[in-house]
Amino acid sequence: MAAGTLQVQNLGVRYGGVTAVEGSSFEVAPGECVGIIGANGAGKTSTLKALMGLAPRTADALRLGEVDLARVKARHVVRHGIGYVPEGRHVFGGLSVRTNLELGAHSRRWDDQAKATLEEVYTLFPVLRDMRERLAGALSGGQQQMLAIGRALMSRPRLLLLDEPSMGLSPKLVGEVLDVLQVLRGRGLAMLLVEQNAWLTFEATERCLVMQNGEVVMTGRSADLRHDPAVRRLYLGL
Known part of the structure; x- marks a missing residue:
């Protein structure tokens, strides 16, 4: 592995007694954006929460590079x-935009490198x-989404998990989110x-995992899956 x-x-x-995810296996390499798609209740959010240690989980392997995530507390x-x-x-909501971003760096020392990361976030999202100095609760939904992404980037992650980043956004803002994801992938x-x-x-990802009833039932290139009749039925309801 890389x-x-x-x-x-x-x-x-x-x-x-409820199984949310069962037997899911996959990899995500550096510079790769992988999608998890499926109907509501398919196990998508539970998968992300399991990776963060926020859901009860079992796994034969759960690693990020050299780190055994199964041994890491949430x-x-x-x-x-x-x-x-x-x-x-x-x-x-009751804290400023800047303070929200600074809290995203809580796992790091607040030094010149952390300040440089803050500048990088401001470059990605000039509105932030x-x-x-504005309270985060006073931002629009789209601006709050930008803040949530920026806050996650403040820790300088190797892997970024995103759960419904376009929820409630206008088509224009969805396009802006796509632009940011492409920059980060690069x-x-x-x-x-x-x-x-x-x-x-399908625009942001190279590969997708299709989940149904907690299981990964299909994987493939996004460009292929977007036209697959089974995917359209499972994911798009068509």
Whole structure:
């Protein structure tokens, strides 16, 4: 495996007696954006939460490069190179944009490198620089999504997990999110994307995993899957 590759083998997630994910296996390499698609309840969000240690999980292998994630407590996952953009953004509405971003670097020393990362985030999202002293709760939904992504990038992750980043956004802002994901991929960041917006998913990713009832039932190139009748039925309801 390339250094920094995410390796997942036979991942399982159970909530009490309910199985949310069963036997899921996949890899994500540096500079690769992989999508997870499927209907609601297919196990997509549970997969991301399992990688973050936020859901009860079992796995034969769960590694990011040299790090055995199965041995890492949830509160330390960010230190080992994973950034997480949760569904619903969850920014700290009563704190300023700048403070939200600084909190994203809590696992690092606040030094010149951290300040340089902040400048990189401001370059990706100029509106955050303009509104850096404004309360996060006063931002629009699109601006809050940019803040959530920027906050996750402040830890300088090797792998970025994104859960529904286009939710509630206008088509113009969805296009801006796509532009940012392409820039990040070009910088060698590995990304795992859960997204209901079919256009964004197939444009942003090179490969997709198709999940149904907690299992990965199909994998393939995004360019091929977007025209696959079975995928259209499972994912798009067509």
